[in-house]
Amino acid sequence: MSDTPQENALLPEALRFQSPAPLVDIGANLTHESFGRDLEATLERAQAANVTALIVTGADLEGARHAAALAERHAPLYATAGVHPHHASAWNAEMEAAMLELQRQPRVVAVGECGLDFNRNFSAPRDQERAFEAQLALAVESGLPLFLHERDAGKRMLEMLREWRDHLSDAVVHCFTGERKTLHGYLDLDLHIGQTGWLCDERRGHHLREFVADIPADRLMVETDCPYLLPRNLPAKLKGRRHEPALLPWIVKELAHWRGESEAELARRTTQTARRFFRLDNVPDTGRPGSAPTGGASA
Known part of the structure; x- marks a missing residue:
């Protein structure tokens, strides 16, 4: 994809970063309505930033x-399929069957976003645990x-994961924001x-910043969680304040500094x-228009 003024129209010059090596954004909420008009x-912009x-x-x-559906239409995209703990009260047998069907699609590369969130309890903790247990089984x-998603629920999350860990393949706690003790509990698993x-x-x-260096290099991945969590220390203001994948190199730069x-x-x-964890090199190329290498050979 080429780097043109039109493509970068929403990004000031100071925010047009380019990573020195290809990046994988492991958490992008591109189904959010804010991307409805300008996803292409x-x-x-992500490609220009070397987020491949x-x-x-x-x-x-x-x-x-x-x-x-987005992953089927756009070559750089893959998808997850799950129910966030905020929506856990809606979990039922029909939803479980639908999720199982989605998770069989070749470009769906993980189960989730699922887990526990005791910060706001939009679903009752018992419903969260029920939906999480079902998705662990899936x-x-x-x-x-x-x-995985976890907020203010590290103790219970660790208890549940310990019971299942020997039967699971891999798991990532995305957007980790907890304390050192919880981090080391996850690393121990x-x-x-x-x-x-x-x-x-x-x-x-x-x-x-005090303990991100504790994460082993082969267990660390990076993400924007866009359109949320726009970095507050960007070198220029961003109109609308919508986070997007093209800004991932800034997060990598900050993370590298503290590590x-x-x-x-x-x-x-x-x-x-990330490519190993999500098995991206095993996902078949469906021959969609615009299919292009995603940086695997350079990783």
Whole structure:
């Protein structure tokens, strides 16, 4: 994809980053209505920034179907399919069957977003645990990795994962924002960790800077969680304040600084980890118009 003024119209010059190595954004909410009018341009800007593969998050049945459809239409995109704990009260047998069908699609590469969120309890904790347990079983049945959400629920999440860990393939706690003790609990279970622009927030993310270097290089992945979590320390203002994948290199730069390593090495290693974790090189190319290499050979 080419880098033209039209493609970068929403990004000031100071925010037109380019990663020194191809990146995988493991959590992009591209089904959000804010991307409805300019998804093609968003993907063009991502490509110009060297963000060459993106995992579109499916967090409820409608969103998962939308994510899977986007992945079928756009070569750089893959999808997850699951039910976020906020929507756990809607879990039933019909939804379980629909999710199982989605998770059999070749471009759906993970079960989730699923997990526990005791911060706001939009669904009751008992409903969250019921839906999470069911999705753990789906991950065992499919063999797919898990894309996990956890907020203020680390103790219970660890308890449940310990019971299932021997039967699961891989799992990533996406957008990890917890404390060091919880992080090490996940690492002890051989889980992967996703990092976002939360690290760039001086109000609430500064504690992460103290221990992000504890995450082994082969367990770390990066994500925007766009359109949410726009980094607060960007070098220029962004009209509308919508986060997007083209800004992922800034998060990588910040993360590399606090880990004490080079941006290029962090980019290379996180992409290598993400491609292995989601098995992206095993996903068949459906021959869609615009299909292009996604950076696997350079990872």
